[in-house]
Amino acid sequence: MSQSLILKSARDATRVFSKIVQKTLPISKNKLPPVPHLPHNVLRSCGFHNSAPNYSKFLFTDSHEWIKIDGDVGTIGITNYAQEQLGDIVFCELPEVATEFSKGDIFATVESVKAASDLYIPISGEVVEVNEKLVDTPAIINESPTEDGWLVMVKLTSSADDELSELLTQTDYEKTLN
Amino acid sequence: MCARGLLRNSASNYFKSPARRKSTKKCIVYTTKATDPYQNLAFEDWMYEKVDFSSSNCLFIWRNEPSVIIGRHQNPWKECPVTDLLRREIHICRRRSGGGAVYHDLGNINFTFFSDRSSYDRCSNLRVIVAALQQLSPNLDVAINKRDDIILNDRHKISGSSSKLGRRSTYHHCTMLLDANKTQVIKTLSAKIDITCKATSSVRSSVLNLVDADNHLTFDLICNKVVDIYQRKHASSEVYEISTNDEKLLPGVGKYREELSSWEWIFGKTPEFSLKREFLNEALGKILIQLHVKKGFIENVEIIPGLDEMVAITTFLQTRMVGCRFSSQDLTHLLSSLVPPLDQKLYRSISDNILSFLQ
Missing domain, CATH: 3.30.930.10 (Bira Bifunctional Protein; Domain 2)
Known part of the structure; x- marks a missing residue:
């Protein structure tokens, strides 16, 4: 490497690392940059149209995943805001059925415009079904992020109630987008 | 962007x-x-x-x-x-x-x-x-x-x-x-x-x-x-x-x-895929071999047309190849070590064509 770069010793580098290696992760830092032309209709910006199901059943993460609970099964996907940010999704890598995840684990990866984006599971549980249609047609996520473009279904665990209470309601999620 | x-x-x-x-x-x-x-x-x-x-x-x-x-x-x-x-x-x-x-x-x-x-x-x-x-x-x-x-x-x-x-x-x-x-x-x-x-x-x-x-x-x-x-x-x-x-x-x-x-x-993280290869056999005409590979392992082998001579070879290969890594080393080792109780010439021509997927 060039002489003119200021080279420091490995010990100095260790010091810098120990300073920047994260101990805690402030959640407020997780926001995506705002969309320059966010639709005025707030409902639309989250992927809900007039014909959409009951909004109150949806809960959100600040990393733009949604979960809808039906009995002891949660259906999970990404929000319309997320798909708009990502652009055309060309590949969707889903977990195997029966994989167990803890809340916050990376459960899927989607690829768009040469970027591989990790997706984080909003709740702990075992995968009981994955949306196989996305393997052949990942663009369904762009077309219908909160309905046909769902990613996985998980069977909830006994800690589900506590975990769900930590998620964002639709109103709170929309506030994070501003 | x-x-x-x-x-x-x-x-x-x-x-x-x-x-x-x-x-x-x-x-x-x-x-x-x-x-x-x-x-x-x-x-x-x-x-x-x-x-x-x-x-x-x-x-x-x-x-x-x-x-x-x-x-x-x-x-x-x-x-x-x-x-x-x-x-x-x-x-x-x-x-x-x-x-x-x-x-x-x-x-x-x-x-x-x-x-x-x-x-x-x-x-x-x-x-x-x-x-x-x-x-x-x-x-x-x-x-x-x-x-x-x-x-x-x-x-x-x-x-x-x-x-x-x-x-x-x-x-x-x-x-x-x-x-x-x-x-x-x-x-x-x-x-x-x-x-x-x-x-x-x-x-x-x-x-x-x-x-x-x-x-x-x-x-x-x-x-x-x-x-x-x-x-x-x-x-x-x-x-x-x-x-x-x-x-x-x-x-x-x-x-x-x-x-x-x-x-x-x-290799194992490769999304599922299929390969096919067609070749001419003097006695049987056109033969098509298809492999399906999942997570880097062979999941299925198909040989078409399903003539009587072929069915035996297909079954023989299927039982042995399914589960084998799709790698030149593993497949060469497997196919060369098999002794098929079948038409040797036909078997060789099929196995050579399977190996040529990996050339």
Whole structure:
């Protein structure tokens, strides 16, 4: 490497690392940059149209995943805001059925415009079904992020109630987008 | 993302903007003498997972010995002549970022820009590089296209980009062809195998080395200028040379390297695919062999047409080949060790054709 770069010793580098290696992760830092032309209709910006199901059943993460609970099964996907940010999704890598995840684990990866984006599971549980249609047609996520473009279904665990209470309601999620 | 269409390299675009839009963050620049691609990719992953970029951005400058680096969701057999590369000891690596396959050697410079999610901006990173090139060689006609490639003279790609995005951290890395072996670029990125799959495809581009346009450009000159412009964009900066396999500095980085260099990651992570091959048999006419490969292992073998002679061979091969790794070594070993209680000549011609999938 060039002489003119200021080279420091490995010990100095260790010091810098120990300073920047994260101990805690402030959640407020997780926001995506705002969309320059966010639709005025707030409902639309989250992927809900007039014909959409009951909004109150949806809960959100600040990393733009949604979960809808039906009995002891949660259906999970990404929000319309997320798909708009990502652009055309060309590949969707889903977990195997029966994989167990803890809340916050990376459960899927989607690829768009040469970027591989990790997706984080909003709740702990075992995968009981994955949306196989996305393997052949990942663009369904762009077309219908909160309905046909769902990613996985998980069977909830006994800690589900506590975990769900930590998620964002639709109103709170929309506030994070501003 | 970059604006649509070509952004011309006018002074207003490239000279001024990097310096003008100064970040309040500090930056840390890492360089390394390590040229092991798995080790350098492991360093990127370590940084992505372990480091908080909320108060500092990082730039990592690195080079690899001859390797083909495929994107996260690609099929190595579709992108490159796998058996040939392994024989010639050219590494095959699967990176964690998206996008297509690229060839690296010491004539190619890699830049990785780490940032938190809110500062992720590929175009701004590329402008640092373009500004450096413009300052070093004012007559160079370079521009960023809508795929975030840097192109020379309107049509030749000299740099390709891809990225990895998490909820907190991101990295954007890009290549820069300075003086790479162009024959190898073409040879190592051409596979002749007929594969049906859903894996991410590469976009073919005509490539050129920067030295072809200006033979005064060197690795040191470019790196220093890029570092200089990158530093000026930040409130303060530090530059370090590091060993990307330093376990004391980067605890656990060895595990990342181990995973990235494993067969299970490089080949086993390939999205499901099928291959077919047709050949002519003197006695039976056209024969079609189809293989289905899942997670790198053979999941199904079909031989068409299902004539009486064929059914026995198909069943024989199916029971033995299913579950075998789709690798030249494993398949050659398996097929040559089998003693089929069948028409030997027909069996050989079928097994030779199966092996030729991997040539």
